[in-house]
Each structure stands twice: as C-alpha cells, then as structure tokens.
Amino acid sequence: MQLDDIEKHLRANGCVWSSEQLITSLQSSAKNGVPRYVFDGELVQLAKRLSWRREQKEASKELAMFLQQVDFNSCPWNIALGLRSFKGNSELLKQVIRDQNHADGRPRFEVRKLRGSEWIFATESVRRYSCQEKLREQAFEAIRALDAAVQSRSSKLLEESKDTADISKLGQLMRDWISGASWLTCFDHSTLVDEVPGIMTRVHLFDGTGIEVRLHMFMDPTETYIHNHRSNFFSYCLSGRYWHKIWGVDECSEEGERYFVVNRTTDPLFEQPSDKPGSVSVIAAHTHQERCSYYIRSVTPHTVQPQMEGDRATPVLTIYIKDKAPGPDTLVRVAKMEELTSLREQQQEAQDCPLQGRKKLERLRAMHNLTRHADTLRKRPPLRV
Numbered sequence: 001m002q003l004d005d006i007e008k009h010l011r012a013n014g015c016v017w018s019s020e021q022l023i024t025s026l027q028s029s030a031k032n033g034v035p036r037y038v039f040d041g042e043l044v045q046l047a048k049r050l051s052w053r054r055e056q057k058e059a060s061k062e063l064a065m066f067l068q069q070v071d072f073n074s075c076p077w078n079i080a081l082g083l084r085s086f087k088g089n090s091e092l093l094k095q096v097i098r099d100q101n102h103a104d105g106r107p108r109f110e111v112r113k114l115r116g117s118e119w120i121f122a123t124e125s126v127r128r129y130s131c132q133e134k135l136r137e138q139a140f141e142a143i144r145a146l147d148a149a150v151q152s153r154s155s156k157l158l159e160e161s162k163d164t165a166d167i168s169k170l171g172q173l174m175r176d177w178i179s180g181a182s183w184l185t186c187f188d189h190s191t192l193v194d195e196v197p198g199i200m201t202r203v204h205l206f207d208g209t210g211i212e213v214r215l216h217m218f219m220d221p222t223e224t225y226i227h228n229h230r231s232n233f234f235s236y237c238l239s240g241r242y243w244h245k246i247w248g249v250d251e252c253s254e255e256g257e258r259y260f261v262v263n264r265t266t267d268p269l270f271e272q273p274s275d276k277p278g279s280v281s282v283i284a285a286h287t288h289q290e291r292c293s294y295y296i297r298s299v300t301p302h303t304v305q306p307q308m309e310g311d312r313a314t315p316v317l318t319i320y321i322k323d324k325a326p327g328p329d330t331l332v333r334v335a336k337m338e339e340l341t342s343l344r345e346q347q348q349e350a351q352d353c354p355l356q357g358r359k360k361l362e363r364l365r366a367m368h369n370l371t372r373h374a375d376t377l378r379k380r381p382p383l384r385v
Contacts, residue, residue, distance in 0.1 A: 003042045059085035059092060060100040060108060067109075067122035073184075077111070077118040102129075112189070114357040124182040132182035139173040142166065143206050143213050146321070150210030156325040158211065158232045160295040167293050167321060171236035174319055178215075178238065179371035184364060193363060194354045198346065199224060201355070201363045211323055217367055218242060218316040223305035225343055226280060226333040227264065232298050233322035239370035240306065240316035241289035247301040247333065248283040249276075260340050265329035270344040273337075280333050288318070298327035317370045 003019065010017060017025070026044060029036045038045050062085045067073045077093070080086065086093050097120065100108040106129065110121045124132070146166050150158055177183065192204040203215035218240075226247045249259070259280050260273045280301075287307070288294060296302060306313040334340045355363060 001044055003044055006044060055085075055092070056096055056099060059083075060096050063093075063096060063120070064108065064122055067120070073122040074112075074119050077120060080120050104129075114361075124185040129182050129185060132177065132180045132186040135173060135177040135180060136186050139170065139177050140206070142170045142173055143211075144208070146170065147206070147208035147210045150323055151208070152210075156210060156323060158234060158295070158321070158323040163234065164293065164295065167234045167236055168291075170321075171238065171291070171293065171319055174215075174236075175238050175371055178317075178368055183368045184361070187364060192354060193360045194352050195363075196352055198222065203364070203367070209324070211321055214320045215367060216316075216318045216320050217363065217370070218304065218306050218313075218318075220306070220313065224303050225339075226301050226303055228301050228328065228331055229296070229298050229322070230265070230327040230330055231322040231324065232296070232327070233320060234293055234295050235288065236293040236319040236321070237288050237290050238317040238319060239290060240314045241287050242307060242314070242316045243303075243305045244286055244288045244294065245282045245303045245305075246284040246296075247280050247303065249278045249280055249333075251278040254279075260334050260337060262332045262334075262340065262343075263329050264332050268347065270332070270340060270347050273340055280335055288316075301331070301333055315366070315370055317367055 003022070007017070007019065007022060010022070023039075026037045027039075062083055063080060066080075066083060067075060080093055081088050081090060097107070097109045097111060102108055102123065106123055108123055110123060111118050112121060113119075123129070146163065149163075149166075150156060153159075177186070180186075193201065194204075195201050198220055199218070201217040201219070204212075205215060206213040215238075216235075223243075257279045258275045258277055260275050262270045262273045264270070286294075288304075306316050308314065332343070334343065
C-alpha cells in the first residue's frame with residue numbers, strides 16, 4: 001500500500017498524523033524485536049518472514065554452527081549480533097538464548113561475563129554432555145571415597161600401601177574427563193583456578209575433611225627450590241614429564257661447608273635464614289611421567305623440574321592429592337647465600353594470583369589439550385561409562 005493511501009485511511013477514521021509521525025510509527029512497529037513493515041520508496045509492505053518459532057530455530061542453528069568454529073565455543077555478544085540471522089536484532093538474540101534448549105532441557109547457549117563484557121557460550125549436545133557428566137561424577141565419587149577412607153583412619157594420613165591403587169584409578173578417570181570434548185562444559189566455573197607465579201597453575205577441585213585434590217600444570221623450565229610439604233601427598237601424572245629429585249643433607253661433608261635453611265611457614269619472605277653444617281645433595285631421582293604416580297612424606301625435601309624438548313620445557317599436568325593431618329613446617333634449603341637472596345626477591349614479588357575470565361579459560365583449555373595430545377599419541381580407548 002502506498003504511504004498516501006495509509007494516511008487517507010487513517011484520516012477517514014479520525015486519526016490525523018503527519019507523514020513523519022506515520023513513518024516513525026511504522027518503522028518502530030515490531031513483534032519480538034522483528035520489524036512488521038518494510039519500505040520501498042513510498043510503498044509500505046508487510047515484512048515477509050518465517051514464523052517466530054522457525055526464525056528462532058534458524059537463528060539458533062546459525063549461532064551454534066558459528067560457535068563451533070571459534071575458540072572455547074564462545075564469542076562476544078556484539079559479534080553474534082553481526083550474524084546474518086540477527087542483523088543487529090538484540091531482542092531476537094535474547095529470545096534464542098532464553099528459549100532454545102537441548103532435548104534434555106539444558107539451554108543450548110549461556111551468557112557469561114568476561115572482563116566486563118557479555119560472551120555467549122555454546123553448550124554440548126545431550127550425548128556428549130551425558131558421557132562427560134558420568135566421567136566427572138565417577139571421578140568425584142572416587143575422590144569422595146578416598147576422602148572418607150582417610151578420614152576414617154586414626155592417623156588421618158594417606159598411606160602408600162593402601163592408597164596407590166585408588167590413586168591410579170582416580171588418575172585414569174580424571175584423564176578421560178579432562179580430555180573429553182565437554183571438559184569445559186562440565187567444569188564448574190566457580191572453581192578456583194590460580195597461578196603461583198613462575199611455578200604452576202592450580203585448579204582447586206576438592207577440599208574435603210580428609211584430603212585436598214588439585215590439578216597442577218607446570219610450564220616453567222626452572223627447577224623449584226628444595227622444600228618439603230606440610231602434608232603427605234600423591235602425585236599422578238596426566239601428561240608430560242618432569243625430573244623429580246629427593247634431597248638429603250651430608251653432615252660429614254668437607255669441613256667448613258654449610259647450607260642455609262628458611263622456615264617458609266613462619267618466615268614466608270625468607271628474612272631469617274639459619275646456616276647449618278653440611279651440604280645438600282640429590283640422593284634419589286626419577287622421571288615422573290604419564291600414568292605414573294609417586295607418594296612422598298611431608299618431611300621429605302624434594303624438587304620438581306620440567307624436562308626440556310629442544311629449547312622449551314615440556315608442559316606437565318598432574319593431580320596432586322594431599323592429606324590434611326597437621327604436619328611439619330615447610331623448610332626451604334639452599335646451598336649458597338646467593339640462592340637465598342634470589343629466592344627472597346622472588347617471594348617478595350610473587351603472590352598467588354586467582355585467574356578470571358579469558359585467562360582462566362585459556363589455562364583450562366591448555367590442560368584439556370595436554371591430555372588430548374597424550375591420548376592421541378597413545379591411542380588408548382576411553383574408559384567405559
């Protein structure tokens with residue numbers, strides 16, 4: 001219908017609008033954010049479009065296909081608005097995110113805040129999600145069972161003779177869960193992920209009454225300083241390898257030799273070292289590698305050093321399982337005062353740093369990629385669920 005004819009029809013029915021008012025009204029008229037009318041010069045036509053439900057499905061399909069092709073299956077809100085199905089229609093995008101679900105009722109898309117802006121994430125299909133959820137639940141059932149076992153002991157301690165088999169089972173379950181395509185979807189994103197600068201990234205998976213469980217990812221090639229832990233613990237290697245060294249003190253070394261000790265528990269900035277007679281040296285060493293575990297007592301001084309591949313360190317991902325019984329203070333041992341000075345500077349600068357937003361996702365994706373790479377090399381079928 002011509003614009004003039006619409007004006008005449010309105011006047012005949014007692015509605016006197018100017019041409020500008022009429023055009024503004026027609027242009028702003030929309031249903032669910034979709035314009036009702038289109039203009040072709042002076043000609044006004046009803047917009048030809050799919051039904052609202054069909055339009056949502058088509059838009060949902062395009063959005064899902066787009067997100068499958070980008071990092072982390074996610075993109076900023078404004079990028080999604082630029083897709084052909086939306087053409088800047090924010091209302092349609094909101095409706096798609098709100099209304100489109102998988103067959104099991106889970107939303108197909110989620111909106112999360114990253115660094116102050118909104119990002120859209122695609123969720124996994126029913127089959128993939130269910131498989132990964134089963135693996136995740138099996139892993140946490142194994143963790144809870146170990147937690148209960150340790151808590152029931154009079155010593156409240158992890159024990160190598162009793163727990164090694166359970167640690168291996170847990171390691172296999174965790175490996176299959178983390179390497180799965182839905183690792184990020186099934187991951188609880190409220191979980192604390194933090195960084196110990198210059199040493200590792202940690203994922204705090206479980207903090208029970210008997211044990212604590214974390215993922216540790218080592219990327220730095222520098223060997224850690226000689227230290228003991230306040231708890232007994234197991235380490236299970238999911239990917240990569242590192243040198244693990246046990247250190248001892250030779251009190252019968254050459255006369256005049258001395259080494260230095262700092263109590264990191266009571267002196268975290270390394271300001272009050274004490275010197276002792278003797279020297280520190282490696283008394284045992286092994287390569288900690290995929291599918292292997294070791295147990296270490298709280299009083300044992302040790303170091304960790306990722307191995308090199310050419311000019312770069314081999315990334316290493318491990319599960320760290322420690323008991324929570326009170327143990328000794330953490331003592332740091334160094335051979336020379338110069339080393340202590342360097343460590344003091346590092347401690348003063350280093351603060352455990354919680355990771356958020358995209359940086360957190362990048363570390364989680366790196367862990368996923370490490371386990372996928374390891375499984376690709378070994379061609380091991382996934383654990384049945």
